[in-house]
Amino acid sequence: METVFKTWKTSRKLYLDFFDKYSLDQLNKIPNGFNNNLIWNIGHIIATQHKLIYIGSDLQGYLSDEVFNKYQSGTKPTAPVSQQEADGLRSLLISQIERTINDFENGTFVTYNERTTGVGFHLTSIQDAFECNNFHEGLHLGYAMSIRKFV
Template sequence: MEQTIFNHMQVVRGITEKSIQQIPEELADIVPTGFTNNIRWNFGHIAYIQEKLLFGVSGQKMTLPEAYEVFFSAGTKPANWIETPPSLTAISGELIAQKQRIRDYLPGNLQKRLPEPFTNKAGITFHTLGETFLFSFYHEALHMESIKRIYRAIKN
């Protein structure tokens, strides 16, 4: 079953990687009417939350640049950015590198208990690394749908 889960991660992250490579940089920062975030924020948020859900909550070192928390953590938005955020190319590179770190770290650790239970903003409590990992697929898909909706709004 563990291999099936890792294969699913490859599929989900593969969709994300393909999508970020198809978005022109000049469209990444547009926040259409009715939205609070842009395409760049959503891709960066996917990377940051995945890092937090797998490495941060399990007590491992988070290796994304520290600026990702400032730009892309829950509750942030582009309207509050003071500095220049990472390029889509940089975010893409982080997503690819993160996938490999996950493949190196997680095998055999899905049942590993978190140092302390982690409750997300939706009120869901996780006790194991496997629980946070499985939730991350749902989270990534939600933000990929947001990216699609923002892209459609920009194009229309």
Template sequence: MEQTIFQHMETVRGITEQSIKKISEEIANIVPKGFNNNIHWNFGHIAFIQEKLVYGVLGEQMSLPIQYEEFFSAGTKPSEWKGTPPSLAEISSVLSEQKSRIRQSHQGNLHKKLPTPFTNRAGITFNTVGETFLFSFYHEALHIETIKRIYQSISVK
């Protein structure tokens, strides 16, 4: 079953990696009416939350630069950014590197108990790293759908 889970990560992240390659930096930074964030924020948020759900909830060191939390954590938005966020090219590289690092560090460890149960903003409580890891696929898919909606909103104009 574990191999199926890691294969699913490859599939989901592959969709994300293909999507980011198709978007220009200019388009990615538009926040259309009706949205709080842009495409750029959504890709950075995917990378940050994946890191948090796989390493942060275990109390392990997250490998992303601190600026990912400042720019892309839940509740942040581009209109409040101070400074320059990582470029789409950098985020693309992080997304690619992240999946191989997760596989290497967590293979055989998905059953590992979290130091304390983690309850997300939706009120869902997780007890193992495998549970948070599986939830991260759902989270990533939600944001890919948001990216598509933002892109469509921009393209209509």
């Protein structure tokens, strides 16, 4: 799992860079031809990680229902994100990793609900969920790198 966690940390660092390189207006801009923006992609990977890892393990996790419902699959931006909300998402990018790895190392994830994701990943274990999460974050990082060219 060390490599899985290393990959995840690297991915999250790349997402954090968007906060340093782009203004709030740029993070919120939906370019022509796109359905979402940089900040939605960040919120979405946070919500999806929660779903894959915690909900898939029948655990509460650490994400508010408000954030989860706003950024889960099937959603799209409906209004610009405030600076306060952007700061909260930035904080979650880091805190989610620390808490989740700590929970994994402490044996918190005991069971996992087998299922197939919308992109065809068949998940049978918490390790599958972490690997799928890395795939998903890489997919959205690609979307975000495309969006950044137009903001």
